[in-house]
Amino acid sequence: MLKTPAYAANSTKAPLVPFSIERREPRAHEVLIDIHYCGICHSDVHQVSDEWGRGIFPMVPGHEIVGTITRAGDKVAKWKIGDTVGVGCFVDSCRECAACKDGEEQFCEQGATFTYNNYERDGKTPTYGGYSTRIVVNQDYVLRIPDGIPLERAAPLLCAGITTYSPLRHYGVHEGSRTAVVGLGGLGHMAVKLAHAMGAHVSVLSHSPEKRQGALRLGADDFIDTRDAEVFTQHVKRFDFILDTVSAQHDYNTYLGLLRRGGTLVLVGLPKPSPLSPRPLIMGRRQLVGSLIGGIRETQEMLDFCASHNVAADVEVIPIQQLNQAYERLVRGDVRYRFVIDIATLNRG
Ligand code: NAP
Ligand code: ZN
Ligand code: ZN
Numbered sequence: 001m002l003k004t005p006a007y008a009a010n011s012t013k014a015p016l017v018p019f020s021i022e023r024r025e026p027r028a029h030e031v032l033i034d035i036h037y038c039g040i041c042h043s044d045v046h047q048v049s050d051e052w053g054r055g056i057f058p059m060v061p062g063h064e065i066v067g068t069i070t071r072a073g074d075k076v077a078k079w080k081i082g083d084t085v086g087v088g089c090f091v092d093s094c095r096e097c098a099a100c101k102d103g104e105e106q107f108c109e110q111g112a113t114f115t116y117n118n119y120e121r122d123g124k125t126p127t128y129g130g131y132s133t134r135i136v137v138n139q140d141y142v143l144r145i146p147d148g149i150p151l152e153r154a155a156p157l158l159c160a161g162i163t164t165y166s167p168l169r170h171y172g173v174h175e176g177s178r179t180a181v182v183g184l185g186g187l188g189h190m191a192v193k194l195a196h197a198m199g200a201h202v203s204v205l206s207h208s209p210e211k212r213q214g215a216l217r218l219g220a221d222d223f224i225d226t227r228d229a230e231v232f233t234q235h236v237k238r239f240d241f242i243l244d245t246v247s248a249q250h251d252y253n254t255y256l257g258l259l260r261r262g263g264t265l266v267l268v269g270l271p272k273p274s275p276l277s278p279r280p281l282i283m284g285r286r287q288l289v290g291s292l293i294g295g296i297r298e299t300q301e302m303l304d305f306c307a308s309h310n311v312a313a314d315v316e317v318i319p320i321q322q323l324n325q326a327y328e329r330l331v332r333g334d335v336r337y338r339f340v341i342d343i344a345t346l347n348r349g
Helices: 042-048 151-158 160-170 186-197 209-218 252-256 296-308 320-332
Strands: 002-009 016-023 030-039 065-072 084-087 090-092 134-138 178-182 201-206 222-225 239-244 259-267 287-290 315-319 338-342
Touching (some): 016 134, 016 320, 030 151, 042 320, 065 134, 084 151, 090 134, 151 160, 151 186, 151 296, 151 315, 151 338, 160 186, 178 186, 186 209, 186 239, 186 296, 201 209, 209 222, 239 252, 252 259, 320 338
Parallel strands (some): 178 201, 178 239, 201 222, 315 338
Antiparallel strands (some): 030 065, 030 134, 065 084
């Protein structure tokens, strides 16, 4: 076993503190990855706070991982030592169900194995994420990081990137689509960049007016301050597609009214539930749907799309010792737009 330094929350809402985990020597089909950077997703905050329930503690969060392969099992054919790779939100799945066969492993009917706060396929070995110096992953659940994307700016693509790319593609956002992104955080800023790169006309709907200039710099065509209730009348029936990335409880009904006839509101943010009225759905045959990250094939497609369109996350790199302050700042919305941990600051022991 490989003694591996990490940061963990020992119980619900506990601060993140230095911790030690054991990673195994890679099995025949597995690789060992030395982690360089790991992004901080709002899902990490939700799970450390156990807002989704069934939290497994101690918890080592982190599912926006980039690093270098340092060892490989003897059946590993896809990768070689020295390859620069990424790991996202899941590290395994059943491989046999319809979802897995369709390359949508995130929807595995037996349950995908999430990178942390979950158990391996054996049902008893807890998974630990990227707030650690290394990770062992089956070769089929590893992504290639294309040359040309700085590694710290690539890390957030593994969750924020794919979570926004997948619904944009699935719902056919294209040249000229009237698209809105609600919430300009880690996911939201990636959604703006990706939708812009796909040729869409992009509006940002934000409750933080100080983000206006930043939104336009990211590629948004306009910025709508949602603290002004009037905007929900001014922009009624305007959008083909709205991607809602908000991490806090809010009213979906008002946003549905901004969709044209047959338009689609996709929820990716996962706050506490809030009431839904059938009326705005019925009056205009609008659709309300959800989306969960993306499969391995599509994640690779997204990484390659980012490389060819010069898209990467805007990040603030922090030493791991500042994790708890970073969580507080993230909850306050004080980050442009993703914190990424420099894992070199975690003593490799
Ligand atoms: P984030 O960086 O904190 O961004 C969330 C944004 O929501 C904020 O920047 C803010 O944007 C807006 N917001 C926050 N509090 C608000 C409030 N009280 N009222 C209105 N707007 C508010 O979080 P993230 O990492 O992008 O994650 C966003 C959500 O997606 C989280 O719930 C996360 O768990 C979820 N998620 C889902 C998936 C999936 O597969 N479905 C994957 C990853 C993450 P403005 O300041 O611009 O209003
Ligand atoms: Zn995430
Ligand atoms: Zn499956």
